[in-house]
Amino acid sequence: MRFSLGLTGSIGMGKSTTAKIFAELGCKIWDADAAVHRLYSLGGAAVGPIGDAFPTAIKNGAVDRGILKDLILNDKSVLDQIESIVHPLVQADRQAFRSSIKTGILVFDIPLLFETGSDTEMDAVACVYVDPKTQQGRVLARGTMSASQFDQILSKQLPIDEKLRKSDYKIETDSLPHARDQVSAVLDDIRRRMGHA
16 A cells, blocks of 8 residues: 655755655655756756757756746746746656555655645645744755845745645654654554555
8 A cells, every 4th residue: 555645844944854754764755856856957858848948048968957047037937937847747757756656655745735736646744844933044054045035935835834734744843853753653643544544
């Protein structure tokens, strides 16, 4: 038997770290961001269609994310075009992963799970969260974006309160041991549900 768990949360909430804990505890992980990297890399399925739409975004046979980011900043319609190309390819990648594994607990690490309607493909959803101050501190400490860029990303995501309300499981990532205990409890509950199915 197979169980599909969607894992979501807002930027800087500890989703990647939580996914690693699920992996350590025996789950198979599908990572949306990693899928996009595969699609954008040399020979990736998104290179051709993105190159057709935005020839300047291709460098050395791969999609240059920095150039894409600049194109999006200069023209808001570019993001919609890119998403219309990439989302179906990401979905196909996810389906291929799901089809290749017949048993166990599969965890789908998807930042925009609810925003893209992908929650409808899941048996349950777990949302990671932390207080807003800790969240902002984590993101800005990475040194990869400004406070205004962080606010812009947040504005495109469902508010965390809404994500938590729609989720079956909530995992607070205030510390690694606490997160690990909660992941264990989630897996215990899922295994119990699978046993009763």
